[in-house]
Amino acid sequence: MAEDPEPAVNISGGDSGGGYETAFDGDDPESRAEAVVDRLGDLYWTKTYGGRDAFECLVRTILSQNTSDTASQPAHEELLARYDSADGDLARTLADADQQTLAETISSAGLYNQKSERIIAIAERVVAEYGGEAGFDDFVKDEDPATVRETLLDMGGVGPKTADCVLLFSGGRGGVFPVDTHVHRIARRMGVAPADADHEGVREALEAAVPAEKCGFGHTAMIQFGREYCTAREPACLDDPEACPLADACDRVGVDTVAGDVVDPAEAGPTHD
Missing domain, CATH: 1.10.340.30 (Hypothetical protein; domain 2)
Known part of the structure; x- marks a missing residue:
């Protein structure tokens, strides 16, 4: 059975995807995960969410x-x-x-x-x-x-x-970083969560390392990044590391750009500090 095609834009992002455009301090991030989220915000959007029924x-x-x-x-x-x-x-x-x-x-x-x-x-x-x-x-x-x-x-x-x-x-709760398949893959591939972490392990790692107010747009922007650049089978870096706007912030766990192979990060071993 063929996979459902990915839409061009995350319905929770963009100009009409809900949430409120918000400016956040992007200076001096206290963790690699926060630095990645800041970069994603620059690439896509920085929003505060909440208020849906x-x-x-x-x-x-x-x-x-x-x-x-x-x-x-x-x-x-x-x-x-x-x-x-x-x-x-x-x-x-x-x-x-x-x-x-x-x-x-x-x-x-x-x-x-x-x-x-x-x-x-x-x-x-x-x-x-x-x-x-x-x-x-x-x-x-x-x-x-x-x-x-x-x-x-x-x-x-x-x-x-x-x-x-x-x-x-709906609740607009800060410090909540939902983890879907994109977030689970990208956080481990980039090395901001343990390579062998399950979805809950990735959530715990991100919520501990990303300021509460940045978790919402970190989630939606990371999904968009997964659709455009860091796909499961053919990430942008596979053929050309420079094609990815976050290449310098990524450990590329499970991606062998020399051999052209991509595996789940858990199969590639633990990330480094």
């Missing part, structure tokens, strides 16, 4: 699991067109939705039967425990971040990356 953000992130924006964004738009009710409580509408109809509505996102079941179950829980969208939104934005994350992870189908995206894009 928490339940819709959660649904949007579930739709994006194991697929690309190209496939999941139309599914999100179709879902809103069918289920966004007059009273604005999407959670209540989806809690009462027919699973098969919802599955057909979000079919472009892939794994639609599984995702429709998850969305309905989560909607039922949001209505039962928080009274609907508004109560859930207050919980995500006002409760202790660790409590919110633990609660989200207790919901079926919500993993660390999904929980962290809700904390970042």
